[in-house]
Amino acid sequence: MAEELIGNTEYSTYSFSELEEEVKDLIKKAEQACDTSYSPYSNFQVGAAVLLENGEVVTGSNQENSSFPAGLCAERVALFFIGANYAGKKIKKVAVTAKRKGESEFVPVTPCGGCRQVLLETETRQESNINVIIQSSYNQWVITKSTKVLLPFCFNKHSL
Ligand code: THU
Numbered sequence: 573m574a575e576e577l578i579g580n581t582e583y584s585t586y587s588f589s590e591l592e593e594e595v596k597d598l599i600k601k602a603e604q605a606c607d608t609s610y611s612p613y614s615n616f617q618v619g620a621a622v623l624l625e626n627g628e629v630v631t632g633s634n635q636e637n638s639s640f641p642a643g644l645c646a647e648r649v650a651l652f653f654i655g656a657n658y659a660g661k662k663i664k665k666v667a668v669t670a671k672r673k674g675e676s677e678f679v680p681v682t683p684c685g686g687c688r689q690v691l692l693e694t695e696t697r698q699e700s701n702i703n704v705i706i707q708s709s710y711n712q713w714v715i716t717k718s719t720k721v722l723l724p725f726c727f728n729k730h731s732l
Contacts, residue, residue: 581724582717591713595665595705598623599713602669603678605631605646612636615673618646618681622654625662630654647687651694662698666691667705680707683722691719696728 588596598621605619611634618634632650636643644652647668654663670681683691683704695702695718704716720726 581721583714583721585708586713586715587711588713594623595667595713595715598629598665598667598705599669601629601631602667603671605633606669606671606678607633609633609646610635611673613638613640613643616670617673618668618670620646620650620669621667622650622663623665624654624658625664628658628661630658645684645687647683648690651687651690655694662700663694663702665703665705669707678707680709682706682708685723688719688723689726692723692726692728695719 591599602619602621605621606617607619608631609617609619611617613636616634620632622630622632624630630650630653632646632648632653634643634646635649647666650666651663654661668681668683669678671678683706691702691704701718704719704722706714708714716722
């Protein structure tokens with residue numbers, strides 16, 4: 573099977589204090605984005621912050637709907653906004669954070685399967701790696717080398 577389908581398993585883990593300032597800043601922006609979540613059904617507030625190659629940061633949050641499948645995850649809100657408004661701008665890093673409504677503590681979260689697929693398509697399309705930054709447990713942060721780390725044996729355009 574071709575390497576691009578298998579993906580790789582390269583990632584590193586850090587405590588918060590070990591992270592680069594740029595990454596800490598991205599995490600903080602993702603945390604702030606949780607405040608814009610519209611999640612009256614799950615009460616689970618997710619924030620995504622995306623660092624573009626020009627240094628700009630674009631954020632997204634989950635937007636739910638009474639017709640449940642019509643809602644959209646924070647990551648896809650941010651990625652599709654970038655696709656529509658920053659065409660051709662490459663993405664360097666994506667940080668994802670979450671908290672339960674009414675609580676101040678952030679909880680570990682990783683992108684859902686659908687968002688992993690969209691992250692992968694974005695990376696494939698821009699032909700350069702995206703680092704995904706997620707909290708895996710208390711004070712433990714994972715930075716992946718590529719989106720493929722989250723989606724081994726993936727389906728992508730090379731499968732067609
Ligand atoms: N959610 C996200 O925003 N991103 C993910 O990767 C996981 C799930 C949202 C969707 C829904 O609004 C809520 O979290 C509960 O599933």
